[in-house]
Amino acid sequence: MKASIFPIFTLKDDPSDAEIxxxxxxxxxxxxxxxxxxxxxxxxxxxxxxxxxxxxxxxxxxxxxxxxxxxxxxxxxxxxxxxxxxxxxxxxxxxxxxxxxxxxxxxxxxxxxxxxxxxxxxxxxxxxxxxxxxxxxxxxxxxxxxxxxxxxxxxxxxxxxxxxxxxxxxxxxxxxxxxxxxxxxxxxxxxxxxxxxxxxxxxxxxxxxxxxxxxxxxxxxxxxxxxxxxxxxxxxxxxxxxxxxxxxxxxxxxxxxxxxxxxxxxxxxxxxxxxxxxxxxxxxxxxxxxxxxxxxxxxxxxxxxxxxxxxNDGIIWPEALEPFKAVIAAIDGNKNSEIKKYSEEIYQMISKDNNLDILLDDRDLRLGNKINDYELIGIKKILIIGKDETTNKTITLKINNDKKLIPINELLSYFSD
RNA sequence: CGGGGUGUAGCGCAGCUUGGUAGCGCGGCUGGUUUGGGACCAGUAGGUCGUAGGUUCGAAUCCUAUCACCCCGACCA
CATH class of the missing domain: 3.30.930.10 (Bira Bifunctional Protein; Domain 2)
Structure with missing residues (x-):
């Protein structure tokens, strides 16, 4: 699923009429x-x-x-x-x-x-x-x-x-x-x-x-x-x-x-x-x-x-309710066509070819904005793709505060339950 | 239904005490610089101040009524 067609209606401020x-x-x-x-x-x-x-x-x-x-x-x-x-x-x-x-x-x-x-x-x-x-x-x-x-x-x-x-x-x-x-x-x-x-x-x-x-x-x-x-x-x-x-x-x-x-x-x-x-x-x-x-x-x-x-930062779902298995966050993906293309390839590989429910975040936002949304929504696995990853055919997998650089051929092993 | 609170721009709020025709942050739009944890510059759009009536030369501001929403209680899955 691409974020450009799956609307993400997040808010920055607490709503005034909610208590709990x-x-x-x-x-x-x-x-x-x-x-x-x-x-x-x-x-x-x-x-x-x-x-x-x-x-x-x-x-x-x-x-x-x-x-x-x-x-x-x-x-x-x-x-x-x-x-x-x-x-x-x-x-x-x-x-x-x-x-x-x-x-x-x-x-x-x-x-x-x-x-x-x-x-x-x-x-x-x-x-x-x-x-x-x-x-x-x-x-x-x-x-x-x-x-x-x-x-x-x-x-x-x-x-x-x-x-x-x-x-x-x-x-x-x-x-x-x-x-x-x-x-x-x-x-x-x-x-x-x-x-x-x-x-x-x-x-x-x-x-x-x-x-x-x-x-x-x-x-x-x-x-x-x-x-x-x-x-x-x-x-x-x-x-x-x-x-x-x-x-x-x-x-x-x-x-x-x-x-x-x-x-x-x-x-x-x-x-x-x-x-x-x-x-x-x-x-x-x-x-x-x-x-x-x-x-x-x-x-x-x-x-x-x-x-x-x-x-307070966001929802922590039980596994059965996680809205997406992971999200792909491309840094500067809308300006840099190489990064964009590489992100699409990764998306194709894990989402289409392996039938995993993945969000491809193709919104034109900075990384910090995107990550804050993921924390709010409760997507645990974040796949970060920037210049380095694109050049070296790797992915940075971020879970909570752990970041790990992994080669593309090992990526799927992180999704076997 | 009883008690308390709040209604002002898409969202979050200030202004109300002491009346002079509306402002801040975020968001939006345009252009540019940016992009590895909520960027920056310049410009721009957007409001019958919940609604109705009253007081007044003049009301977001004072008065009356009314509606809506939130919280506590009673009640309920």
């Missing part, structure tokens, strides 16, 4: 721009990260037999009235009318729509279990949007739904999603914990949250030495205390802050009973379909990863 590090860096590095409170445009660099995360999620969903679909973001009120959530959901649900003055909402979640599909398409236990997911834009009219994309009003979320003819099958599938989630967050290189959780507005009877551990997290988690802990609401109920400190002392738990990036629920028949999503059993009986639902905050993950490991 990830929010500042996402704007400074040119991942996003704010349109309005809680509404963000994803610029090319940001979209690249959305795609990387989506790709991993899709792979892991497919691995457990969950197939991708896409539902409309605008949903008719009738379905929400059937589930009785039209009245329950409150002002977080953005209600809109079409030209015929019929009521709709912008979907904050999709239990109603998916249940409607399933009740129409599925009639028999023989068609189950079934697993479907989508990655799509959701809208929740938050009381107070904040922290950039962490609590945005419009955001991208993966939501999966499972359908079963018996509880045991739901239980097994629930565990499959849990392990898929563990794979996803491991692959993303995030430090995370699973906690027992409240099922809240979505409903159901068992639920776990996945949290990225971060100081700026909004959620309070109580953890022991194992991977699984609980959130504060559960702890208070479980141990019958309102004072967290008492619980911590009594149960020898640690208190940490987390950013919720995933949440899985056993819904049971909450939606199928209200919306009459039924199947025939082996005994020719009509029963409600059992359901599970499984969410991941795709856009929130990006902010969470930045919160977890970055500096």
């Amino acid at each position: 590090l990830s929010h500042k860096l996402m704007i400074k590095a040119g991942l996003i721009r704010k349109l309005n409170a809680g509404l963000y445009t994803w610029l090319p660099l940001g979209m690249k990260l959305v795609s990387k995360i989506s790709k991993i999620i899709i792979e892991e969903m497919n691995n457990i037999g969950s197939m991708e679909i896409l539902m409309p973001s605008i949903q008719p009120a009738d379905l929400w009235k059937e589930s009785e959530r039209w009245d329950q959901y409150g002002p977080e649900l953005l209600r809109i009318q079409d030209r015929h003055e019929r009521d709709f909402c912008f979907g904050p979640t999709f239990e109603e729509v998916i249940t409607d599909i399933i009740r129409k398409e599925i009639n028999s236990y023989k068609q189950l279990p079934l697993n479907l997911f989508q990655i799509s834009t959701k809208f929740r009219d938050e009381i107070r949007p904040r922290f950039g994309v962490i609590r945005a009003r419009e955001f991208i979320m993966k939501d999966a739904y499972s359908f079963h003819s018996n509880q045991e099958c739901l239980n097994v599938t629930y565990e499959k999603y849990k392990s898929a989630y563990i794979n996803i967050f491991n692959r993303l290189g995030l430090d995370f914990r699973i906690v027992e959780a409240d099922s809240g507005n979505i409903g159901g009877n068992e639920s776990h949250e996945f949290h990225v551990i971060a100081e700026t997290g909004e959620d309070d988690l109580l953890l022991d030495d194992s991977m699984v802990g609980m959130n504060v609401e559960i702890a208070k109920r479980k141990y019958g205390h309102d004072n967290i400190d008492d619980i911590l002392k009594e149960k020898n738990l640690k208190h940490v802050k987390g950013i919720e990036v995933g949440h899985i629920f056993k819904l049971g028949d909450k939606y199928s009973s209200k919306m009459k999503a039924m199947i025939n059993t082996k005994e020719s009986q009509n029963i409600n379909i059992l359901m599970g639902c499984y969410g991941i905050g795709v856009t929130r993950i990006i902010a969470a990863a930045i919160e977890q490991n970055s500096s």
Whole structure:
């Protein structure tokens, strides 16, 4: 990819309306721009990260037999009235009318729509279990949007739904999603914990949250030495205390802050009973379909990863999220045609011939400007090409503060993982 | 919704106390010198000072209303 066609919208100053590090860096590095409170445009660099995360999620969903679909973001009120959530959901649900003055909402979640599909398409236990997911834009009219994309009003979320003819099958599938989630967050290189959780507005009877551990997290988690802990609401109920400190002392738990990036629920028949999503059993009986639902905050993950490991100078991505494997910085490349030609050759060799995702920075900037951008964006490997390198057929590889002069034929060995 | 803060050029800000018709840095554009960690010189474009009303000879500045955004809280994935 050439920088002349892949726009790099970096800023020198901190944005005036961002407070926490990830929010500042996402704007400074040119991942996003704010349109309005809680509404963000994803610029090319940001979209690249959305795609990387989506790709991993899709792979892991497919691995457990969950197939991708896409539902409309605008949903008719009738379905929400059937589930009785039209009245329950409150002002977080953005209600809109079409030209015929019929009521709709912008979907904050999709239990109603998916249940409607399933009740129409599925009639028999023989068609189950079934697993479907989508990655799509959701809208929740938050009381107070904040922290950039962490609590945005419009955001991208993966939501999966499972359908079963018996509880045991739901239980097994629930565990499959849990392990898929563990794979996803491991692959993303995030430090995370699973906690027992409240099922809240979505409903159901068992639920776990996945949290990225971060100081700026909004959620309070109580953890022991194992991977699984609980959130504060559960702890208070479980141990019958309102004072967290008492619980911590009594149960020898640690208190940490987390950013919720995933949440899985056993819904049971909450939606199928209200919306009459039924199947025939082996005994020719009509029963409600059992359901599970499984969410991941795709856009929130990006902010969470930045919160977890970055500096004031820039983003430090986990390997799976590095936007480019390396960048080629030509010094004076636009004036000196030899340097330009040599840079293009190197680019051709590692990017085109070896299918590595490389940025060729052909912008007419000084080296210092370019390097500052790379530090902001979080590109670790910098290949510097100037007069000497061009003459001697070498490359200067710069990683952090180490510079190494390497011959062209050894270059590729620095990219074998 | 309660409390606090901010709206002035693309971005970051000063000017407001004490009214006299707008300025700085960065960025942009043109030309030139440069290019190994945010270069320099010369020139140049760009603003209904959030919006509406009021006071005044005169308002970015004073008054009233209103809108937007940010922070804390309540609430929430």
